[in-house]
Amino acid sequence: MSNLVEIRDLRIGARTDSGREVEIIKGVSLDVAQGEIVALIGESGSGKTTIALSLMGHARPGCYFAGGSVTVxxxxxxxxxxxxxxxxxxxxxxxxxxxxxxxxxPAIRLIDQVIEVAKIHNLMPLAEARVKAVELFRALALPDPDTIGERYPHQVSGGQLQRLSAAMALIGGPKLVIFDEPTTALDVTTQIEVLRAFKSVMKAGGMGGVYVSHDLAVVAQIADRIVVLRGGEVQEEGTTAAILDNAQHPYTRDLLAAFHPVTHAAVALAESATPIPPALEVRGIFAGYGPIDADGLPLKQVLKDVSCKLEKGRNLGVIGESGCGKSTLARVIAGLVPPAKGQILLNGKEMAGDLKKRSKEELRRLQIVFQLADTALNPSTPIGEILGRPLTFYHGMKGATRDARVAELLDMVHLPKTMRHRLPSELSGGQKQRVNLARGLAANPEVILCDEITSALDAVVVAAVIELLKELQRELQLSYVFISHDLATVQAICDDVIVMNGGVNVETLPAADIMARAEHPYTRLLLASVPKLDPAWLDSLADDPAFERAGRSSLLAQV
Amino acid sequence: MNSQIRSLILARLGIAVITLIIVSFIVFAATEMLPGDIAQILLGQAATPEAVAGLREAMGLNDPAFLRFLRWMGGLLQGDLGKSYANNMQVADLIGGRLANTLQLAAVTALFSVPVALFLGITTAMYQGSIYDRAVNFMVIGVISVPEFMIATLAVLVFAVWLQWLPALSFANDVKSFWELLRAYAMPVITLSFVISAQMIRMTRAAVISTLGAPYVEMALLKGASRPRMVLRHALPNAVGPIVNAVALSLSYLLGGVIIVETVFNYPGIAKLMVDAVATRDLPLIQTCAMIFCLGYLILITLADIIAILSNPRLRK
Incomplete structure (x- = not known):
């Protein structure tokens, strides 16, 4: 037996809550050679994690091995x-x-969790395991490798935890390492450091790997071969270069196409004799949490002097990493977090900072759509009622008129009318996000705040939602504030982009040529950190001046 | 211990004190609302109205309720529990021996039932869905469903009447040797353990099972940990908070809720004393008993919360 891993005709079944039996892995076969890294790629529900866990002989509760073999x-x-x-x-x-x-x-010190493998399997004396763990911390470029293990998980950052989990995996000297979307939850700048650390230790150890991801660009950096999965079946398999340059299967091409979104053509500013006030303007906003000090500023400041402008019929993107204050900005504009200082103007007229002091008309014209449709939609209310409520509230609609308008709204977001009798839990993620959007449209708004509305969706679905947003804009003369951490999605819909870091608006740029016009070091770092489909991208970063000069210091401070 | 933990615990203790003051107010108000005139009851049917009025004056019953409340509270703070109306004895003397008896019974029951309940709760969670788990659950639900006087009566019927292994009544005061102690306590302890263990078993099992679903427990499985290790090392430390609260709630029942058990086995405890006091309208005695029950409950719940605070790893340095 030459290959490290040989999966032959693997079938995994699952029992649903209602007792129905479904096959979630339908006869998958694949190999991993010694020292090779194979990527399993596909959208959520494609069975990639289930296959990865089968390599450890583990099936999640409710699942069982129905046939085939997994030889490791x-x-x-x-x-x-x-x-x-x-x-x-x-x-x-x-x-x-x-x-x-x-x-x-959360209750055990990091070092004890890292060396637990050695303890469970009696691999080596614990003192020796500790020394090895510290060596791994050093190899993974963790700060304070000698003492970081003494901390508890809540005392280190997300990127550090991800590297610590790699140390935890490597301490037993495995022949095969399974990476289950290890960088999906991280910011792009953090992701680079983690990917580099993974790549260098894997190369040094000569181990085989299986890398599960939905992100082709990340996979391109680390995998030798790519297996494309959908619906529990292998769609296509090939070397990384072959898949990226010469994909055969239509689904693979869809995935690749989702990576090259059409950049939105900027809408020209209407020239007219009487200047039209911007749809939304934010001037010098300070906001945050905690007690207010003598200067009238909160103890924990999240936004510091943020200003931006959204012209009528155009779209404004807000981009930045987690904790930069972009969601707080949306909440301030919506009146959920009243600002400590600053003004919010809708069509040139100032609005009260507090939601409760705004008029119904002001509320109607500005709507917010939240990131997670799962939590934003009441799970026990049918779709028709969810959409009907704002209709009654803002427009006083009742009975047949209301039903007719609900049907229209569903039609606008390309959902069948019959859907109004269903509950949110009976809809897919993409459908729920459409309902979420339709609820915002019910008020007939002029400005919609979209807070990371595509982040929880698969790449192919994102493209469809963006297309829908553009179509609605053409028909209804909307303006969007589009908040996201993903540059490609922002570029696909926005005319202008503001880049936020540490609660400050560092730069405002036109979306179309953001690459060429970026001047602020943080913007350049952020742009340089977005993974590219080119397999040589990660290794080439060392030579990128933007990344080197601006990046290193601020990066290390954050990670 | 860092300053954050200290301030959290101090705040929790402060809440306990405030609760106790509110409780004392409610206890006083509740006893005020008891129907009937004490002077009338004490003097009996044949008393003249003048005698009743005189006694009311002497007992200070004509003062406003708030003044009497303050007087009572002042007495409590100085350790003066007042005098029994019924037999003119000091309440402290009446309660002293009885409280010791109740605490003794509670302690023996706790020592026996808590380890058993924790063991059963944790092991059933560990082997969730197995025959063992189902058998234990079946019995636990059965025990919850049967009222305690039924268990107590059945125990007397089986062990005292048919088998004649144990005395039907528990005279805790006559115990001379360890063997006699076992015999005297066996039946009340078994009955009480049945009642309080059922809840502890169910809550412990639920708390452990909910932490077993956490990703870090799956991670432990994928590190090759055995099932006992996953449960004891990874799940249990994170389930301490809910478990100690379930234990505290169950144990608090041992102080106030044992009246049926004390009555069936004729055990001279404090709950029985309180019921007798209600029959004779002996207000100072009722108030003191109620305060003792509330205090015991409060101490247990506060302790459980403090343990939960201490077990929160996010507060550790």
Whole structure:
């Protein structure tokens, strides 16, 4: 047996809550050679994580092995007894989880969790394990490698936890490492550091790897081969270069196409004799949380002197990493967080900072759509009622007129009329986000604040939602404030972009040539950090002057 | 211990004190609302109206309620629990021995039932869905559904009447040797343990199972940890908060809610004393008993909350 991993005709079944049996993996076969990294790529529900976990002989509760074999280092994981599988976990096969923040036990010191593998399997004396762990911390470029292990998980950052979880996987000297979307939850600048660390230790150790991801650009940096999955079946398989340059399967091409979104053609400013006031203007906003001090500023400032302008019929993008204050900006504009200082103007007229002091008309003209449709839609209210409520509230609609308008709204977001009798839980993620949007449209607004509305959606669905937003804009003369951490999505819909960092608006740029016009070092760093489909991108970063000069210091400060 | 933990605990203790003051107010108000005139009851049917009025004056019953409340509180703070109306004895003397008996019974029951309940709760969570888990759950639900006087009566019927292994009544005061102690306590302890363990088992199992679903427990599985290790090392430390609260709630029942058990086994505890006091309108005794029950409950719940605060790893340095 030459290959490290040989999966043959793997079938995994699942029992749904209603007792129905479904097959979620339908006869998958694939190989991983010694020292090779193979990527499993696909959207949510494609079965990529289920296959990855089967390499450890683990099926999540409710799932079971229905057929086929998973051979790792000569042993069939599906046929072993549970106690024999446990012996191989952590020693032969190790796992790096998607969310390290959740995968670390909050009650145990980091070092004890990292060396737990050695303790469970009696691999080496604990003192030796500690020394090895510190070496790994150093190899993974963690700060204070000698003492970081003494901390608890809540005392280190997300990027550090992700690298600590890699140390936890590598301590047992595995032959195969499984990466389950290890950088999905991280900011782009953090992602680079983590990817680099992974790549260097994998290369040094000569280990085989399986890298699960939905992000082709990330996979392109680290994988030798790519397997494209959909609906529990392999769609296409090939070397990284072959998949990127010469994809055969239509689904793979869709995935690649989602990577090259059409850049939005900027809307020209209307020239007219009487200047039209901007649809929305924000002037010198200070906002935050905690007690107010003598200067009238809150203790914890999230926004510091932020100003921006949204012209009628145009779209404004707000981009930045987690914690930069972009969502707070949306909440301030919507009146959910009253600002400590500054003005918000709608069509040139100032609005009260507090939601409760705004008139119904002001509320109607400015609507917000939240990131997670799952939590924004009341799970026990049918769709028709969710859409009907704002109609009654803003327009006093009742009975047949209201029903007719609900049908129209559903039609606007391309959902069938019959959907109004369903509950949110019966809809897919993309459908829920459409309902979420339709609820905002129900008020007949002029400005819609979109707070990361595409972040929880698969790439192919994102493209459809963006297309819908543009179509609605043409028909209804809307203006959007589009908040996102993803540059490509912002570029696909916005005319202007403001870049935020640490609560400050560092730069305002036209979306179309953001690359060429960016001047602020943070903007350049952010742009340089977005992964590209080119497999040589990660390695070439070392030579990128923007990244080197501006990046290193601020990056290390953040990570 | 860092300053954040200290301030959290101090705040929790402050809440406990405030609760106690509110409770004392409610206890006083509730006893005020008891129907019937004490002077009338004490003097009996044949008393002349003048005698009743005289006694009311002497007992200070004509003063406004608030003044009497302050007087009572002042007495409590100085350790003066007042005098029993019924037999003119000091309340402290009446309660002293009885409270010791109740605490003794509570302590023996706790020592026996808490370890058993925790063991059963944790092991059923560990082997969730197994025959063992189902059998224990079946029994636990059965015990919850049967009222305690039924268990107590059945216990007397089986062990005292049919088998004649144990005495039907528990005279805790006559115990001379360890063997006699076991015999005297066996039945009340078994009955009480049945009642309070059921809840502890269910709550412990639920708390452990909910932490078993956490991603870090799956991570432990993928590191090759055995099932006992996953539960004991990874799930349990994070389930301490809900578990100690369930234990505290169950144990608080041992102080106030044991009246049926004390009555069936004729055990001279404080709950029985309180019921007798209600029959004779002995207000100072009722108030003191109620305050003792509330205090015990409050101490247990506060302790559980403090343990939960201490077990929160996010507050550790």
């Amino acid at each position: 280092a000569g042993r069939n994981m599906t046929a072993l007894r549970e106690s024999e599988r446990a012996k191989l976990r952590g020693t032969d096969v190790a796992y790096i989880p998607q969310s390290a923040a959740a995968a670390f036990n």
